[in-house]
Amino acid sequence: MRYLPNSPAERAAMLEATGRRSIEELFNQIPEYLKLRGQLNLPGPLSEPEILEFFREAASRSSREYVSLLGAGAYTHYRPVVIDALISRGEFFTAYTPYQAELAQGTLQAMFEFQTLMTQLTGMEVSNASLYDGSTATTEAVLMALRITHREKVIVAHTLHPEYRQVLATYVQQQGIEVAEIPYAPTGQVDLPKLEAALSPETAAVVVQSPNFFGALEPVRQVAELAHQRGALLIVSIAEPLSLGIIQPPREADIVSGEAQSFGVPVAFGGPYLGFLTCREKFLRQMPGRLVGQTTDAEGRRGFVLTLATREQHIRREKATSNICTNQSLCALAATIYLCLLGKGGLKSVAEHNLAKAHYAAAQLRAVPDVGTPFAAPFFNEFVVKVPGSAEELLAALREERIIGGLALEQFYPELESHLLICATETIGRAAIDRMCEVYRRFQARANTQGSAPEIQSAPASRN
Amino acid sequence: MENRIRYARTHVTRNEDLIFERTSPGKSGVALPPLDVPSAPANQILGANLYRDDVEGFPEVSELEVLRHFTRLSTWNYGVDTGLYPLGSCTMKYNPRVNEVVARLDGLATDHPYTPESLAQGCLKVLYETARCLAEITGMDAVTLQPAAGAQGELTGILMIRACLAERGNPRRYMLIPDSAHGTNPASVHTSGYEVRNIKSNAQGCVDLAELGRAMTEDVAGLMLTNPNTLGIFEVQIREIADRVHARGGLLYMDGANMNALVGVARPADFGVDVMHLNLHKTFTTPHGGGGPGSGPVAVKRFLEPYLPAPVVEQTPDGRYRLDSDRPKSIGRVRAFYGNFGMAVRALAYILANGPEGLRQTTEDAVLNANYIMTRLRDVYELPYDQPCLHECVFSDRRQAARGVRTMDIAKRLIDYGFHPYTAAFPLIVSGALMIEPTESAGKAELDAFIEAMRAIAAEIDEDPQFVLKAPYSTRVSRLDEATAARTPILRWKPQ
Known part of the structure; x- marks a missing residue:
């Protein structure tokens, strides 16, 4: 086997040194009746060319020839080639968690830079070194708020990513925590009067996402005022942090959590990504996850270490702030490199391109008869469209033109049939947007001439 | 003592500032293609309250500076690609490039x-x-x-x-x-x-x-x-x-x-x-x-x-x-x-690369390697649970602790010999544990070098324990002040 460095002669010499006569003797401690008889039923072994062939075949059955207007928590942005060149260095990607600080100053300094970048972007005072993803980071933020306030109720905007809400529900299901959801107003933003009515002295935290699942920017300042009046913490979840290049961060929040996949990490069918969590300094001791701190060595030189480990499971066991034992270090490194490459000016430019593409797409779509953008709230690179007729049928028609036209919202919001969530990042060309609008026009015309039963090939069931 | 460092690898000793300290206004490491749609006036669309003009403190560096910065940082790391990484319970094995x-x-x-x-x-x-x-x-x-x-x-x-x-x-x-x-x-x-x-x-x-x-x-x-x-x-x-x-x-x-x-x-x-x-x-x-x-x-x-x-x-x-x-x-x-x-x-x-035979051979090698280490170190390090092991072996620092040197000190000295340390002080049921998991990715020659290093450190402890207590000597930074880091946390860079 090409990955194994020992030769048969070396194995024999080592076996002899251990006093065993056969390899089988090494496993004597496992009772015979528990041993596997025969071989595993697995494919392989495959040579390198065969492995490449296997995965190239799989990769060919994909959407790679399509233009995709999907966002909804995972965003396709251009990734400068320098990112992979750097994270492919073995010293980075084959290293362990930097517990032995003297041998891991590279990872530690990069994570310290990541923490700094995230505080600058989000307007918070401290950041951890990343969490699994946006859904778990937002859940950890809620658990943190419960610890801080010693309260047991949480209010979540219905426009928080549906899968984030599902993960939160899984985590709190055994803890006696009550989670209430606040509907959205006609603007697509959280309904403030309903939020005010739901708040009580038992509310630990209010969670809103901004831009929210519909792409709408939430009135964070007003939400903060309402939450703080009742002594609740405000958690702002951000799934598209590229927006922070041109949009004010939620400085009024107590905890900011979210997904930083947009920063140089591929969409990769859902992962790996990286969650982030930043907060006010006074909540530091309740923060989950790894933290890198600056210190000095015996000669007074600057160096970095993992710090405040007394919050963590390997010290505190069941009393830890979280069971989390890892960050997403390599993804956080990719994000750090991405943000350093862009820098102040590049971040702003990429954000402006996203804004321009999405607003161009929205304007062109609104120009199609019977097509509308129902939510009036300001948006960044994502928005909701109401289409004439069946969303699934329109998506099927778009696929004929090699366009994945967005996400049908009905699966998550049953009241929003005929509504699509569309995302246009800087990677979407004007020609593709215009082609999409052409399909809308034809679709609308046919729907119009044929009344309520447009004669379009019957669409497969949801998500097919 | 210097002549004992037979397996030390070189480290880049020069300093590398934080990226924020290398910044200079007006630089960027990316160029965007021309915008093919009308530009959208962000301050009008978003309004004065939402529009952000500037991310304060954000770096401004060129592509080459980013490349060199992170390349230098990488040289201060140790990975499986660098050498033996016998961290017990972590299974630090080869990560195939394919x-x-x-x-x-x-x-x-x-x-x-x-x-x-x-x-x-x-x-x-x-x-x-x-x-x-x-x-x-x-x-x-x-x-x-x-x-x-x-x-x-x-x-x-x-x-x-x-x-x-x-x-x-x-x-x-x-x-x-x-x-x-x-x-x-x-x-x-x-x-x-x-x-x-x-x-x-x-x-x-x-x-x-x-x-x-x-x-x-x-x-x-x-x-x-x-x-x-x-x-x-x-x-x-x-x-x-x-x-x-x-x-x-x-x-x-x-x-x-x-x-x-x-x-x-x-x-x-x-x-x-x-x-x-x-x-x-x-x-x-x-x-x-x-x-x-x-x-x-x-x-x-x-x-x-x-x-x-x-x-x-x-x-x-x-x-x-x-x-x-x-x-x-x-x-x-x-x-x-x-x-x-x-x-x-x-x-x-x-x-797929391994198939059933390869996976079985991998397991055998991982177990053989651990038993080989156990056999060859048991006369110098105490084996608190003296029985055959599978993929990892756990020693105690009891003999060395009698001279004032604990498992973490031995781990730090191992760095000078060019190896990543084993897992120190875990599991908790062993006093001063040295938990060693070589995995199948270590060949006999590398294991012999590791064993020699561990034996040399044991000898050093007998001769001059104070010397070992100050290790490592070969890294870019020496032992770091973790107590101060936790007492007065500095978790982000701030402008002077």
Whole structure:
């Protein structure tokens, strides 16, 4: 086997040194009746060319020839080639968690830079070194708020990513925590009067996402005022942090959590990504996850270490702030490199391109008869469209033109049939947007001439 | 003493500022193509309250500066590519380069998680095949790839136990955990809503059946067991352990962190295990990445399948793949989308590269390597549990501690010999543990060098313990002041 460095002669010499006569003797401690008889039923072994062939075949059955207007928590942005060149260095990607600080100053300094970048972007005072993803980071933020306030109720905007809400529900299901959801107003933003009515002295935290699942920017300042009046913490979840290049961060929040996949990490069918969590300094001791701190060595030189480990499971066991034992270090490194490459000016430019593409797409779509953008709230690179007729049928028609036209919202919001969530990042060309609008026009015309039963090939069931 | 450093590697000793200290206004490392749509006036669209003009303190550097900055940082790291990395319980094995290539293929790295199923057959096939292979390796019936890491796999598995017991009428209150367990076990149990009851190990470092019999009451949901345990020792009575847990209506959870000792040799399903997690970043060669991303698939027996996190990837009779979200008994989601897909790609590439014979040979080599180290170091380091090991061996620093040198000091000195340290001070049931897991990725020559280094350090401690206490001498920084870092935390750069 090409990955194994020992030769048969070396194995024999080592076996002899251990006093065993056969390899089988090494496993004597496992009772015979528990041993596997025969071989595993697995494919392989495959040579390198065969492995490449296997995965190239799989990769060919994909959407790679399509233009995709999907966002909804995972965003396709251009990734400068320098990112992979750097994270492919073995010293980075084959290293362990930097517990032995003297041998891991590279990872530690990069994570310290990541923490700094995230505080600058989000307007918070401290950041951890990343969490699994946006859904778990937002859940950890809620658990943190419960610890801080010693309260047991949480209010979540219905426009928080549906899968984030599902993960939160899984985590709190055994803890006696009550989670209430606040509907959205006609603007697509959280309904403030309903939020005010739901708040009580038992509310630990209010969670809103901004831009929210519909792409709408939430009135964070007003939400903060309402939450703080009742002594609740405000958690702002951000799934598209590229927006922070041109949009004010939620400085009024107590905890900011979210997904930083947009920063140089591929969409990769859902992962790996990286969650982030930043907060006010006074909540530091309740923060989950790894933290890198600056210190000095015996000669007074600057160096970095993992710090405040007394919050963590390997010290505190069941009393830890979280069971989390890892960050997403390599993804956080990719994000750090991405943000350093862009820098102040590049971040702003990429954000402006996203804004321009999405607003161009929205304007062109609104120009199609019977097509509308129902939510009036300001948006960044994502928005909701109401289409004439069946969303699934329109998506099927778009696929004929090699366009994945967005996400049908009905699966998550049953009241929003005929509504699509569309995302246009800087990677979407004007020609593709215009082609999409052409399909809308034809679709609308046919729907119009044929009344309520447009004669379009019957669409497969949801998500097919 | 300097002449003893025979295996030291060179380190770049020059300093590298923080990126924020290298910045100069007006620079950027990217150029965008021209905007092909009308530009949108951000301040008008967003309004004065929402519009942000500037991210204060953000770096401004060129592409080459970024490249050099992170290249220099990388040279201060040590990875599996650099050399032997014998961290016990972490399984620091070779991360094949072809895995990295296939995980980055267009079509796998670029498919969006909400891509319609008809256009995502390749990604779904990878998920399905990976789960199928892991089920075969563990002997279990069904696998979810959703958990993002081992600790999240633990949480998932315990929540499934809870859901199953709740449906049988009583979720119960406690979960048993041996005192040799990793810290994530009690933390995950706590998050799942159970209280932890620790049970003491016996003189062989294994579960004490009598103690288990006393602890396993009708209030107890089950036992969370690592096998082989953190001493690298197989729980020889695991079938009896499973029987006792089952007899009282409990379930057996196995922490599969140490599966590198078992793949192709024995299958947890045959031990009586009901649910377990695997660490793709340990046994299945996905890179540790300096602390993630990991992946913690959970494998279960048939009766627990209804509780798996939704959605589950299925194959239809016509050979196509689909996501099944209609699972009314599911514990719910533990992570958005379908887990760390990119890690599944790598793990599958590793399994395919090996095939059944290669995986068995890998396990044999990992176990042989650990036993070789144990044999050749046992005369200089104390072996608190003196019995054959599987994939790792655990010594105690008792002899060296008598001269004032503890396991962490020996670990730091090992750095000067060009090796990454072993795991120090874990498991907790060994006083001053030196936990050594060479994995199959170490050849005899490298192991001999490591053994020689460990013996040389033992000799140094006999001659001049003070010298060892100040190690390492060869790194860019010497021992760092962790106490000050925790007392007055500096967690971000700020402008002067």
